[in-house]
Amino acid sequence: MELSFWEKESYFSHVDVLIVGSGIVGLNAALYLKTQQPALKVLVVERGLLPTGASTRNAGFACFGSPSELLDDLSHHSEEEVFALVERRWRGLQRLRQNLGDQAIDFHRWGGYELFEESQQPLYEACLEQMTYLNKQLQQVTGEQDIYRQADHKIGEFGFKQVAHLIESTAEGQIDTGKMILALTQKVQALGVIVLNGLEIASLQEESAGITALTKQGIAITARAALVATNGFARQLLPQLQVAPARAQVLITKPIPDLRFKGTFHYDRGYYYFRNIGNRVLFGGGRNLDFKTEETTEMGLTNLVQNKLDELLREVILPGTPYEVEQRWSGIMGVGSSKTTIVQPVSQHICCAVRMGGMGVAIGSLVGEEGAALVLEKL
Ligand SMILES: Cc1cc2nc3c(=O)[nH]c(=O)nc-3n(C[C@H](O)[C@H](O)[C@H](O)COP(=O)(O)OP(=O)(O)OC[C@H]3O[C@@H](n4cnc5c(N)ncnc54)[C@H](O)[C@@H]3O)c2cc1C
Structure with a gap:
């Protein structure tokens, strides 16, 4: 033209x-x-x-690192690098909120949680062992005390199965992307x-x-x-x-009456993540099941990943709760070796x-x- x-x-x-x-x-x-x-x-x-x-197309977690994510980062990067990144994430979130206002982005600080299965006992113990240290570091960044805390008592309240432990992150929030x-x-x-x-x-x-x-x-x-x-x-x-492309697949349920949890949740070292959106559940992850296929710039869904999301939703996140999946989609991230x-x-x-x-x-x-x-x- x-x-x-x-x-x-x-x-x-x-x-x-x-x-x-x-x-x-x-x-x-x-x-x-x-x-x-x-x-x-x-x-x-x-x-x-x-x-x-x-x-x-993302999950809208306003997060700066779960305990196991930070421990994993500490095994690959220096302490200075790890907490500089935490600070950048924290400051970035403040800037996002300042620029647009909490109401416009539907920001809620409902907390975040990391879930641990029985088989992840050693990882959970490592997180517990380092909790005081991590909280001290986070206090320097955020000015807030004891951001991470044990929250096993909420497992029953939230209705999860196959979850042995929960660690809460009180400073985590969520937005409407x-x-x-x-x-x-x-x-x-x-x-x-x-x-x-x-x-x-x-x-x-x-x-x-x-x-x-x-x-x-x-x-x-x-x-x-x-x-x-x-x-x-x-x-x-x-x-x-x-920069390599990395596809991430997600699904969302229809509204679930009396959904039992609110917040953002990290599962299996962060490879899976879910949250409430009102009384729906958004659930994503599973890229680790087939990194090669997911290294693509093409949007799309695979049975391998979607079946695993369905299984975990049914057996771990919403066991015994009737729900229907309303929609599934994917998005493309940019990742690197660091x-x-x-x-x-x-x-x-x-x-x-x-x-x-x-x-x-x-x-x-x-x-x-x-x-x-x-x-x-x-x-
Ligand atoms: C499923 C999923 C869940 C996620 N969850 C979270 C989360 O909970 N919290 C979090 O912090 N992050 C999350 N992320 C990551 C976050 O969404 C991304 O890091 C962020 O959106 C990247 O923003 P960007 O502007 O760099 O890139 P993009 O949003 O990808 O924007 C790049 C744009 O460039 C356009 N473009 C590309 N090539 C061209 C071209 N040649 N000409 C013109 N336009 C072009 C594309 O169409 C695209 O719109 C998630 C990502 C996905 C996919």
């Missing part, structure tokens, strides 16, 4: 910053740019009709950011005074600088980056902010800002 003069002028000319991807990171980058320099022309392009990665991304989109649009959906960047080229982006739809966009915020899809534009994000310049006028892992709800607001701050240096 040929563009009119008006279309070219209004949408695609004199762009200061082109942001590729309208997930939580891309939109937060746009928010930061417009707050810092309101006169900038910021264009966000999104290839999907909606954001089509992870930001509208759909409301969050909608509020964020509306906020940046109100500030004058142009968000275009259905436009896919096929290539980015460096020019002497900026960049040219070619779209699959045949439109060329020139800008003074660009930020790539495409997370799990990053290598399609920047093949040199160490849990660090990649926020860096990739050439003279192009930067990237990618590799959020399973933490983008928590850190996405900050990572967007960090990416935008790098871009400002390029202008």
